[in-house]
Amino acid sequence: MAEHDWLSERFAEHHDRLHAMAYRMLGSPAEAEDAVQEAWLRVTRAGTGQVENPGGWLTTIVARVCLNLLEARRNRREESAGALPPEPAEPQARIHPTGQASPEDEALLADSVGVALMVVLDTLTPAERLAFVLHDVFAVSFGEIGPVIDRSPAAARQLASRARRRVQGAAGASQAARSAKRDIVAAFLAASRSGDFAALLELLDPDAVVGEVRGGHAVAAFFAGRAQAARLALVDGVPAAVWSHRGLRKAVLTFTVDDGKITGIAIDTDPDRLRDLDIVLLPAAGEERR
Incomplete structure (x- = not known):
């Protein structure tokens, strides 16, 4: 014993x-x-x-x-080994x-x-x-x-x-x-907050998809002025965005980037999955040196 x-x-x-x-x-x-x-x-x-x-x-x-x-x-x-591997x-x-x-x-x-x-x-x-x-x-x-x-x-x-x-x-x-992706996500959030439609279009692929919203123009219109509460973050180490309300994380936005353009944005609001994510909030542009 x-x-x-x-x-x-x-x-x-x-x-x-x-x-x-x-x-x-x-x-x-x-x-x-x-x-x-x-x-x-x-x-x-x-x-x-x-x-x-x-x-x-x-x-x-x-x-x-x-x-x-x-x-x-x-x-x-x-x-x-003879089987086709899954998509990475x-x-x-x-x-x-x-x-x-x-x-x-x-x-x-x-x-x-x-x-x-x-x-x-x-x-x-x-x-x-x-x-x-x-x-x-x-x-x-x-x-x-x-x-x-x-x-x-x-x-x-x-x-x-x-x-x-x-x-x-x-x-x-x-x-x-990863540094480039962080810059793209940060620029997207800034353009969304300010409602800069032209800047959003510049960052989005013409065939970008967000759920049922398809096409760069439609995605830009969907996000223009809507990311006021979203913060740049590392989600499981990947540059992403986190939307919180009254201190509680309500949604995570993950971005697919191809050839410098955002081709897709996934929005996850499932509380169980959000609890399992490793989230590190990052300073917005210009805050690092304060």
Whole structure:
């Protein structure tokens, strides 16, 4: 009983870090929670023996569970390689690099494995992914990583270095695109607030769609003067807009941008979905330097 209490206390102490680690390795909050629960089951079945470093011990267990899940995921993809892949969703991220970083941007940039890079991480082997995430994000030594992925510390270092180069390349490519999208969304909101019909038309694709409203002219007319309460935001890391009423978020507007033009705007008002979104409100143009 005393050992079980000790395990429960240590697991609770490290739970948040273990969940964050699993999330960054797996890219799914649900899978991360499953991995942490599976790790707890393994912990309760294992004898603590002479565990001198509970945090490191628990990290190893969670990492091995994640490795198994990643390998199973990869095997499933290989088995279904003959099928047509689904249409790729727009990458979503917790990071939004800009040339002039606001405090919100800097906080998001600190997360070097944001969801935006999950697309790149998914192209890595499970061993590369674990080596990179464990070392670069959670400062786990290569001496500890090696046994988890059945490699030497030197081999683990090489895997992390290879993954890092690919992630950095993807981050650089995504920075410009996301910065440009933020500018487009900010300009759209400004034009909508002021009722500048010509500016709205300039930003919209001629075939833009918003629900049942179709065509650039119709969409511009729909939004002219209507975004007074909308704020520029990062929604799951992607530039978007949030409309609030009396401090409560009532709607999220997400934008599809193609070749510098807005081709579609989706308006989500479902309160359950809104609660699950990661929303960071951003300053409007000109507010960053105040």
